[in-house]
């Protein structure tokens with residue numbers, strides 16, 4: 001089953017830790033709003049997405065089944 005990224009925007013504090021790990025997926029804009037540019041978890045991005053999940057200080061990122 002394929003997986004996708006979910007962010008709890010109520011928890012996210014837009015500190016861009018995730019963007020520092022994988023900017024192709026996570027982008028914090030000038031208004032401090034986080035965008036998920038690519039919600040699919042792929043073999044190419046999986047390791048870095050998992051790292052972002054681990055390092056998010058708010059535990060706002062989840063990986064869920066699509």
Ligand code: SF4
Pocket residue numbers: 007011012013014015016017018019026028034055056057058059060061
């Ligand atoms: S690391 Fe977590 S708290 Fe920080 S911008 Fe990403 S999702 Fe939000």
